[in-house]
Amino acid sequence: MRNIWTIAKRELHLLFIGPIAYITMIVFLLTLGIFFYIELSYAIQTQQYIPTMGTSFQLIAFPLLFLAIPAITMRSIAEEKRTGTLEFLLTAPVRDWELITGKWLGGFLFFLITLAVTLVYPLVLSLIIKPGIDLGAILAGYIGLILLASAMTAIGIAMSSLFNNQIASLFATLGVIIVFWIISSPAQYMEGIGGDILRNLSLTTHLYDTFLAGILDLKDMLYYISFTVFALFIGKTAVEIRRWG
Amino acid sequence: MIKVTKLTKDYGARRAIDNLSFHAERGEVIGFLGPNGAGKTTTLRILSGYMPPTFGKAEIGGFDVVDQSLEVRKIVGYLPETVPLYPDMTVFEFLKYKADLHHIPNAEDRVDEVLEMVDMLDRSEGYIAALSKGMRQRVGLGQALLHKPEVLILDEPTIGLDPAQIIEVRNLIKRIGKERTIMLSTHILSEAQQVCDRVLIINKGHIVAEDTPERLQSRLAGSQRVELRIRKNSEEAMPLIKKVRGVTNVTVTTDDLLEFEMGANQDVRPNVARAIVQGGFDLLEMKQNTLSLEDIFLELTRDETTPPSLKDRADQP
Numbered sequence: 001m002r003n004i005w006t007i008a009k010r011e012l013h014l015l016f017i018g019p020i021a022y023i024t025m026i027v028f029l030l031t032l033g034i035f036f037y038i039e040l041s042y043a044i045q046t047q048q049y050i051p052t053m054g055t056s057f058q059l060i061a062f063p064l065l066f067l068a069i070p071a072i073t074m075r076s077i078a079e080e081k082r083t084g085t086l087e088f089l090l091t092a093p094v095r096d097w098e099l100i101t102g103k104w105l106g107g108f109l110f111f112l113i114t115l116a117v118t119l120v121y122p123l124v125l126s127l128i129i130k131p132g133i134d135l136g137a138i139l140a141g142y143i144g145l146i147l148l149a150s151a152m153t154a155i156g157i158a159m160s161s162l163f164n165n166q167i168a169s170l171f172a173t174l175g176v177i178i179v180f181w182i183i184s185s186p187a188q189y190m191e192g193i194g195g196d197i198l199r200n201l202s203l204t205t206h207l208y209d210t211f212l213a214g215i216l217d218l219k220d221m222l223y224y225i226s227f228t229v230f231a232l233f234i235g236k237t238a239v240e241i242r243r244w245g
Numbered sequence: 246m247i248k249v250t251k252l253t254k255d256y257g258a259r260r261a262i263d264n265l266s267f268h269a270e271r272g273e274v275i276g277f278l279g280p281n282g283a284g285k286t287t288t289l290r291i292l293s294g295y296m297p298p299t300f301g302k303a304e305i306g307g308f309d310v311v312d313q314s315l316e317v318r319k320i321v322g323y324l325p326e327t328v329p330l331y332p333d334m335t336v337f338e339f340l341k342y343k344a345d346l347h348h349i350p351n352a353e354d355r356v357d358e359v360l361e362m363v364d365m366l367d368r369s370e371g372y373i374a375a376l377s378k379g380m381r382q383r384v385g386l387g388q389a390l391l392h393k394p395e396v397l398i399l400d401e402p403t404i405g406l407d408p409a410q411i412i413e414v415r416n417l418i419k420r421i422g423k424e425r426t427i428m429l430s431t432h433i434l435s436e437a438q439q440v441c442d443r444v445l446i447i448n449k450g451h452i453v454a455e456d457t458p459e460r461l462q463s464r465l466a467g468s469q470r471v472e473l474r475i476r477k478n479s480e481e482a483m484p485l486i487k488k489v490r491g492v493t494n495v496t497v498t499t500d501d502l503l504e505f506e507m508g509a510n511q512d513v514r515p516n517v518a519r520a521i522v523q524g525g526f527d528l529l530e531m532k533q534n535t536l537s538l539e540d541i542f543l544e545l546t547r548d549e550t551t552p553p554s555l556k557d558r559a560d561q562p
């Protein structure tokens with residue numbers, strides 16, 4: 001447990017000493033800010049529309065997290081392999097799963113911080129809209145995004161432990177995310193259990209229909225948590241196999 | 246403390262080490278000596294818990310390096326061949342990170358202590374990226390010492406150090422080696438002789454010799470090589486030198502350079518010098534070369550039962 005925290009702290013620190021973390025946050029804030037401005041202007045113009053966070057949430061899910069997660073996680077383990085520091089970590093008294101979990105936690109905490117920064121927009125909304133905004137919907141939206149970030153970060157860590165090369169890791173992560181993003185699309189042409197399975201595997205069905213619609217469902221939470229655990233398990237296995245080199 | 250039985254490691258189809266067996270007791274310093282590609286790093290990596298062997302078994306402090314890898318890693322300090330360091334960290338941050346992974350109490354104090362030991366205290370706040378190769382080597386040594394390991398595994402610990410540091414690190418190894426078990430690899434014969442209680446010579450994945458440095462020395466000192474510089478026409482001097490008793494293996498290396506071998510226990514250099522001068526040649530230089538590591542390997546691997554040097558000596562009257 002302590003090792004996980006030590007590694008996560010190091011990972012987080014590494015993100016913040018470079019420009020990547022700040023660039024990511026600025027892109028998040030700027031993109032959301034532009035659309036937030038449009039949303040407000042539209043509401044002011046029409047005088048019939050109550051601005052919400054709906055568009056912002058969708059933007060965070062796609063393309064922001066969708067693109068930022070592969071970029072943030074790509075170096076995590078691949079870079080340690082390339083520079084040889086993995087030998088340092090793998091001969092320290094750290095279990096392989098602690099290493100992977102620590103790496104994941106570092107990336108995940110980074111996205112928690114990034115998501116926390118975006119809280120300025122709902123805060124502004126709650127100040128200007130009388131009698132107030134639907135806090136439940138905002139909470140559900142954020143929980144959904146946090147869970148999505150968790151699962152996607154886990155994919156990134158798994159891919160980073162499979163590849164020696166950051167760029168390979170980047171594209172592999174992007175590829176896997178895309179597959180799980182669109183996997184439910186063919187389901188509409190499929191009958192019975194096959195379609196159900198595809199729908200349930202999808203990263204999107206569990207997000208758009210529930211969390212982003214303001215609904216909290218235990219089933220969806222379990223989906224993202226199992227997804228995270230499974231991806232981290234793949235990462236741990238990849239490190240184990242690497243030892244046999 | 247270290248017990249290795251029939252250790253074998255294959256990388257794909259290539260066998261890097263083959264059936265290695267050896268052991269080391271507490272307080273022993275074992276030297277692992279061998280040319281490039283002999284399998285030193287491979288063996289040390291297995292011992293450090295980095296990777297499992299293909300066959301065979303290795304135990305450190307009674308723990309199996311595969312099944313109880315975590316216990317092994319807790320009691321082993323390992324300096325890898327290419328010292329893995331994070332360039333973006335300061336020396337202090339790096340050692341603190343390692344200390345935290347070992348759950349060392351009062352980590353900061355211990356880090357300072359270790360920095361003192363490897364003489365890096367003044368660069369504590371400097372970034373690793375800005376260190377020289379030798380300094381990195383010292384930081385690498387420091388991270389291996391942090392948790393006061395019972396067993397130290399050092400892969401070429403003095404490579405890249407300046408002469409003063411080499412002496413210091415060797416002294417450090419000797420000091421630590423009094424209570425702890427150390428296994429180090431090196432290319433340098435004299436280093437192995439200076440710091441090790443026992444030397445294992447490995448070549449192409451096999452242990453070809455195992456002995457105390459003293460015994461190894463006398464075994465290798467079976468012949469000494471002497472280099473001669475003669476003004477011009479060194480070839481013409483060859484027959485003269487060959488005639489001197491105790492001289493073997495005369496060769497001309499360049500125009501004015503000659504080499505010959507002699508038994509270690511009969512120094513025939515004065516006789517050779519006299520013969521050359523009396524023959525009317527100008528002797529410019531005479532230099533005794535100790536055998537290089539490569540020569541030793543040639544000797545040890547050419548004919549395992551009777552090294553040529555011993556045979557030569559037996560031939561002499």
Ligand SMILES: Nc1ncnc2c1ncn2[C@@H]1O[C@H](COP(=O)(O)OP(=O)(O)OP(=O)(O)O)[C@@H](O)[C@H]1O
Nearest residue numbers: 245256259261279280281282283284285286287288
């Ligand atoms: N990761 C690897 N993959 C494939 N082959 C390897 C790997 N590491 C080492 N080898 C091979 O195993 C053999 C032993 O290598 P090893 O690194 O153990 O030698 P060494 O004694 O440490 O050499 P050096 O003195 O050059 O450090 C060599 O033939 C090498 O090519």
Ligand SMILES: [Mg+2]
Nearest residue numbers: 285286287326
């Ligand atoms: Mg080596």
